[in-house]
Amino acid sequence: MQKRPLITVKKAPKPVRIKLKPASGPGSAPSAVSIPSASELPSSGRSLQPNFKTKLPHESLAFALFGAAQAVAQVKAGTALPQALAKIFEHSDPSPQARGAIQAIAYRAMRQLGRAETLLGMMTSKAPDPALLHGLLCCALSLLCNPSETDGGLPYDDFTVVDQAVTAAAAHPDIAHAKGMVNAVLRRFLRERIALMQTAQLQPVAAWNYPQWWIDAVKSAYPHDWQAILVAGNSAPPLTLRVNLRRTTVPEYLQTLTQAGIAAQPIGSSAVRLDKPLPVAQIPGFADGMASVQDAAAQLAATLLDVSDGMRVLDACAAPGGKTGHLLETAVLDLTALDHDARRLVRIEENLQRLQLSATLTVGDASNRQWWDGRQFDRILADVPCTASGIVRRHPDIRWLRRKADTLQLATLSKEILDNLWQMLRPNGKLLFVTCSLWPQESEAQAAAFAMRNQATRLPAPGQLLPTVGKEDDHDGLFYALFQKTSSQ
Ligand SMILES: C[S@@+](CC[C@H](N)C(=O)[O-])C[C@H]1O[C@@H](n2cnc3c(N)ncnc32)[C@H](O)[C@@H]1O
Numbered sequence: 001m002q003k004r005p006l007i008t009v010k011k012a013p014k015p016v017r018i019k020l021k022p023a024s025g026p027g028s029a030p031s032a033v034s035i036p037s038a039s040e041l042p043s044s045g046r047s048l049q050p051n052f053k054t055k056l057p058h059e060s061l062a063f064a065l066f067g068a069a070q071a072v073a074q075v076k077a078g079t080a081l082p083q084a085l086a087k088i089f090e091h092s093d094p095s096p097q098a099r100g101a102i103q104a105i106a107y108r109a110m111r112q113l114g115r116a117e118t119l120l121g122m123m124t125s126k127a128p129d130p131a132l133l134h135g136l137l138c139c140a141l142s143l144l145c146n147p148s149e150t151d152g153g154l155p156y157d158d159f160t161v162v163d164q165a166v167t168a169a170a171a172h173p174d175i176a177h178a179k180g181m182v183n184a185v186l187r188r189f190l191r192e193r194i195a196l197m198q199t200a201q202l203q204p205v206a207a208w209n210y211p212q213w214w215i216d217a218v219k220s221a222y223p224h225d226w227q228a229i230l231v232a233g234n235s236a237p238p239l240t241l242r243v244n245l246r247r248t249t250v251p252e253y254l255q256t257l258t259q260a261g262i263a264a265q266p267i268g269s270s271a272v273r274l275d276k277p278l279p280v281a282q283i284p285g286f287a288d289g290m291a292s293v294q295d296a297a298a299q300l301a302a303t304l305l306d307v308s309d310g311m312r313v314l315d316a317c318a319a320p321g322g323k324t325g326h327l328l329e330t331a332v333l334d335l336t337a338l339d340h341d342a343r344r345l346v347r348i349e350e351n352l353q354r355l356q357l358s359a360t361l362t363v364g365d366a367s368n369r370q371w372w373d374g375r376q377f378d379r380i381l382a383d384v385p386c387t388a389s390g391i392v393r394r395h396p397d398i399r400w401l402r403r404k405a406d407t408l409q410l411a412t413l414s415k416e417i418l419d420n421l422w423q424m425l426r427p428n429g430k431l432l433f434v435t436c437s438l439w440p441q442e443s444e445a446q447a448a449a450f451a452m453r454n455q456a457t458r459l460p461a462p463g464q465l466l467p468t469v470g471k472e473d474d475h476d477g478l479f480y481a482l483f484q485k486t487s488s489q
Helices: 061-076 081-092 096-111 113-123 131-144 158-170 176-191 193-200 204-208 212-221 226-233 250-259 300-305 322-330 342-355 406-422 444-454
Strands: 007-009 016-018 240-243 264-266 271-274 291-293 312-315 334-339 360-363 377-383 425-435 457-464 479-484
Touching: 061 081, 061 096, 061 131, 061 158, 081 096, 096 113, 096 131, 113 131, 113 176, 113 193, 113 204, 131 158, 131 176, 158 176, 176 193, 204 212, 212 226, 240 322, 250 264, 250 271, 291 322, 291 342, 300 322, 300 377, 300 425, 300 457, 300 479, 312 322, 322 334, 322 342, 322 377, 334 342, 342 360, 377 406, 406 425, 406 444, 425 444, 444 457, 444 479
Parallel strands: 312 334, 312 377, 334 360, 377 425
Antiparallel strands: 007 016, 240 271, 240 291, 264 271, 425 479, 457 479
């Protein structure tokens, strides 16, 4: 097998050599490729020069790659992608177009991280250091692997991607020493793309772009549907709106969209799906509360809870208030929106202001009674914290941030929350248990055990909704179980 030359990389004060691994032939078995975890990445996402501001032009692909690479490095160090992007935007204040490009590349890189890291493992002898360099290579590879895949493809040709990745590397003092290595790795990928991709695809992590434990968990819970579930989680989500039926009707709102030149389809009693996602600022009536962004499966909660005017309702894990708003659009309620995170409660307030609706906002822990005034509720919505494994198409970083042990920990917390809330429900009252999880320990097993412990009557509800992509049905993976107290409980 032909040996590749070592690439010499300049790095002050002493030069470092980064080895490129020799190529493997198309039919050869994949070598054991280890995916570096955050702790294995030497600088764990921290920039050596955290206040460095790049002078790259905002309209360049190099600038977008640089921003996305920072985001990937931060996710590898444990920060959620939206928070990582928010920090990067605050620091570099990109133009709206550059912001869109950074976001698109970072999300794409998250959906292809398993494959990009496998390819890197095949082409380099150790994890590229620092994490920013690793992030840059992953972002560039995600643009070079099947450019037409998933989010419609990004409009960059191969050599532009390589050239701009090298420019991005050269522009940052932490990684400028490695620009030759970036060039060598990406050019090698282009030369040997078919063979490298074929070999990488033999590894499930690269083929599916999920951690191995996640693939195993989906397979074990859904032996017939596991592939469709994993594929759905890698698709770009649609933009689904909830029409505020207090203010307008679905046909009227569709007409408003048509007048604005926006194509959309009605998909339920209050849901409308746009043919092409748009920034919320461009959605007619969004700022005035005519419509809100909410997945079609999440829109089932308000109807299932069966609220009517005058009821006393608890939305127990309420932030950012998507379902709170829907409940208040459905009926005139005395609604308490509870969340343990005061900062997230602010987001409910903002949402309700936009919708011109109001609720009692309370900071408190749903697993205890310290915040409760002792008056029972007619209805309780328990949209408990969970692994969010059912909404990975919207949050592709989640699969890389979660650990297997999180499921048990979160299931234990939601058990405490459910048992506590049950005491706050009046006789004949209804409690709707919701998760956006795919794991039975958090959803069906939890619901069944809860019903047994509390002698709760289970009413009809959808149960586990698997994430689905398609013209007819297109929604996240949510779980719904509805319980009623008997009159004597
Ligand atoms: C799945 S999200 C809720 C989404 C929300 N219902 C909506 O539709 O927009 C779960 C929420 O539970 C909150 N949470 C987590 N643990 C909690 C606890 N012990 N008590 C109250 N809220 C909690 C989190 O801060 C988070 O906002």
